[in-house]
Amino acid sequence: MFIDYAKISIKAGDGGNGAVAFRREKFVPKGGPAGGNGGNGGNVVLIADRNLNTLLDFRYKKKYEAQKGANGGSSLKDGRNGKDIIVKLPVGTLIKDAATEELICDLNEDSKEVIIARGGKGGKGNSNFATPTNQTPRYAESGKPGEEIEIILELKLIADVGLVGFPNVGKSTLISVISEAKPKIADYPFTTLEPNLGIVRYKDFSSFIVADIPGIIEGAHKGKGLGLQFLRHIERTKILLLLIDVSSENFQNDYKILLNELNQYSKVLYKKKKVFAFSKIDLLSSAELEKLSKKKITGFTGKKLFFSSATKEGLKELLDVLWEELKD
Numbered sequence: 097m098f099i100d101y102a103k104i105s106i107k108a109g110d111g112g113n114g115a116v117a118f119r120r121e122k123f124v125p126k127g128g129p130a131g132g133n134g135g136n137g138g139n140v141v142l143i144a145d146r147n148l149n150t151l152l153d154f155r156y157k158k159k160y161e162a163q164k165g166a167n168g169g170s171s172l173k174d175g176r177n178g179k180d181i182i183v184k185l186p187v188g189t190l191i192k193d194a195a196t197e198e199l200i201c202d203l204n205e206d207s208k209e210v211i212i213a214r215g216g217k218g219g220k221g222n223s224n225f226a227t228p229t230n231q232t233p234r235y236a237e238s239g240k241p242g243e244e245i246e247i248i249l250e251l252k253l254i255a256d257v258g259l260v261g262f263p264n265v266g267k268s269t270l271i272s273v274i275s276e277a278k279p280k281i282a283d284y285p286f287t288t289l290e291p292n293l294g295i296v297r298y299k300d301f302s303s304f305i306v307a308d309i310p311g312i313i314e315g316a317h318k319g320k321g322l323g324l325q326f327l328r329h330i331e332r333t334k335i336l337l338l339l340i341d342v343s344s345e346n347f348q349n350d351y352k353i354l355l356n357e358l359n360q361y362s363k364v365l366y367k368k369k370k371v372f373a374f375s376k377i378d379l380l381s382s383a384e385l386e387k388l389s390k391k392k393i394t395g396f397t398g399k400k401l402f403f404s405s406a407t408k409e410g411l412k413e414l415l416d417v418l419w420e421e422l423k424d
Contacts, residue, residue: 100251100328102154103194109137109178111216111239112165114224118232119171129233130172131222135165137215137242138178144203148186149293151249162213165239168221178215188254188332194246204254204332212247216240250328255293255307256422258330260354261339266375268292269405270339271308274415298419307333331362335369335421342374342388342402351393369421373401373414 112134119127140162160183166175191201191212201210219237226233259267275294292308309330330336336358340350351372359366372393377385385402393400401417403410 100151102151102249103158103246104154104249105159105244105246106140106213107159107161107244108140108213108215108242109162109164110241111135111137111218112167112175112178113238114219114221114236115168115170115173116222116234116236117170128231129222129226130170131236132168132170132173132175133221133224134168134218134237134239135175135177136218137165137239138162138180139211139215140181140183140213141209142183142185142191142201142203142212143209144187144189144206145184146187146206148184149253150186151189151251154249162215162242164242165215165218167239168218168236172221172223174221175218177218180215183212185249186251188252190248190250190252192248192250194248197248200247213243213245216242252328252332253293253307254305254332255330256304256334257306257418258333258336259306259308259339260330260336260358261375262341262350262354265339265341266405267308267339270375270403271306273405273408274411275306296415298415302419304419304422306337331365333368335371335418336365337371337373337418339373339375342376342380342385347374347391348394351396355395369424370396370398371401371414371417371421372396372398373403376404376406377402377409378404378407 114134115131117129117131119130121127140160160181162181163178165178168175185203187203187206187208189203190199191203191210192199200212203210217240219239222233222236225235259271261267271292271294275296294306294308295303296306297303307330338351338354340347340354344350355366374388380388389400389402399417401410401414403414405411
């Protein structure tokens with residue numbers, strides 16, 4: 097199951113209390129204060145791990161608390177520090193303050209880490225408060241509480257190319273043919289229920305990553321269909337590949353709807369470089385394909401591409417164009 101959003105509570109360890117103690121040793125009639133310091137509380141550390149690709153674990157466990165520092169002891173013995181807790185997250189996870197929704201950190205690189213909550217400082221024992229005028233202090237500091245925060249985890253997959261199109265336009269089939277990704281494919285709308293990433297092996301030992309998201313429908317930016325839930329996953333892509341089924345009754349309207357949904361969701365997304373392609377050309381005759389190639393799409397000035405995942409016709413040219421766009 098793919099989960100790309102979670103809200104969890106974080107609590108760093110409290111610092112241990114300082115001790116009130118005195119030396120009581122044979123032949124030492126005037127033993128002074130000997131209370132040790134409390135240990136520091138453990139931190140909560142978030143770290144990006146490329147081996148993870150979902151926030152599923154955080155659906156079931158929602159509270160993470162680091163170890164408290166131990167209290168100080170007698171004979172000047174300091175309490176041990178609390179252990180840090182390491183929370184691993186997928187690369188591409190945004191960390192936000194749940195109260196303000198302000199971005200705290202973007203774990204956009206493998207092994208990148210952030211201390212999200214710092215442990216409380218241990219209190220000082222009474223041995224630290226002895227003075228010439230107060231040689232037997234009978235008080236010590238309490239440990240400081242660890243930081244506590246509720247955070248939002250929001251996963252945005254990192255890819256080079258984002259596939260954009262209506263349901264059943266052939267995105268899942270395309271990514272399964274040009275990469276090793278194995279998305280679920282069927283003849284009904286919204287076959288893709290979760291984003292898929294595929295690594296495309298290009299010539300000369302090069303490669304790039306393609307992201308397939310659930311199909312967009314009109315009104316996706318308002319929450320219709322599954323588009324709103326997953327549009328965030330193409331925000332990080334370098335270019336967008338807009339796909340339109342050759343069997344569509346209105347190419348121009350399809351193109352207009354796709355652009356509008358991108359624009360309404362994010363101006364940044366709308367301004368990304370775009371490649372436009374017709375899919376499923378195996379459904380057309382040579383004459384029909386030639387006629388289609390001459391049709392103009394208002395608002396699009398780039399080169400139109402045509403391909404079939406079933407016959408693999410046009411795939412080489414499609415990959416060549418994507419690679420050239422990525423290099424620019």
